[in-house]
Amino acid sequence: MIKEFCAENFEHVAEAIDAGAKRIELCDNLAVGGTTPSYGVIAHTCEYALSHGVAVMTMIRPRGGNFVYSDEEVEMMLDDIEVARSLGSTGVVFGCLTEAGELDIPALERLIAMAHVPTVESERGMRITFHMAFDAMPAELQFDAIDWLSEHGVDRILTHGGLAGTNIDDNIPRLQELAEYAAGSLIILPGAGITYANAEQVASAVGVSEVHGTKIVKLG
Incomplete structure (x- = not known):
């Protein structure tokens, strides 16, 4: 099972990797749900994590x-994706909606295209996670959103x-x-309220092999 550690800055990254985290979601300002670091x-997180065989997904928000x-703001996000790619980030994490709670297709098409610019490591560019903006969508729109995102190369x-x-x-x-x-088609990554204590239980119940959280591994 892949345990993705949600890291606010670099402070606990090394400890989380030692505790078994296999992927880092890197962000800032967790008090508002995470913003671009x-x-x-x-740079420092990618250098450290990748040298330890651990992927880094950088928040673009x-x-x-x-x-x-x-x-x-979309222009800012495009610039930040380019920075993340230049620094070796494995992937990026973003999500855009309309006022009606639908996918913002024009914005997402631009962001996905930027993320998929080829890198030295991958001809398909960086990996992409659509974040918890998904939970702000009306439930009846979510299945169509899964279809669109998978068809446009979003990984999870x-x-x-x-x-x-x-x-x-x-x-x-x-x-x-x-x-x-x-x-x-794509991976559903459960998060929020999942810790090292219940990760196995939640993953088994949902039928997934990846889980996410700020306490997904035991620190200290």
């Missing part, structure tokens, strides 16, 4: 709040299976539905 944090972005969707603040155990049935629907 600084150049230096990305210009601010907290909702996931409806202006043209200027990070989801709580329900609105922020809900209990992960209560969301297991929805996570099961999402994982079954997405099987063979």
Whole structure:
């Protein structure tokens, strides 16, 4: 099972890798759900993690709040994706919605294209995770979103299976539905409320082999 450690800056990255984290989601400002980390944090984390055989997924999010972005903010995200690629990040994590809670197709097409610019390591460019903006979508739109994202080269969707603040155990049935629907097209990555204490239980119940969280491995 892949345990993805959600890291706020570099502070606990080395300890998390020692504790068994096999992938890092790197961000800043977890108090607002995560934003893009600084150049230096990305550079240092990628250098350390990749030398230890651990992938790094860099958050691309210009601010907290909702996931409806202006043209200027999308331009910022494009620049940040280019920076992440130049520093060796394995992949990037982003999500854009319209006011109606639908996928922002024009913005996503531009961001995905930038992420898929070939690198020295991969002709298909960086990996892509669509983050928990997914949970802000109306449930009836989520299956179509899975189809569109998989068709456009998104590798996984990070989801709580329900609105922020809900209990992960209560969301297991929805996570099961999402994982079954997405099987063979992209990965459903459960997160929020998953720790080293319940990771195996949640993964087994949902039927997935990847889990995400700030406490996904035991530190200290």
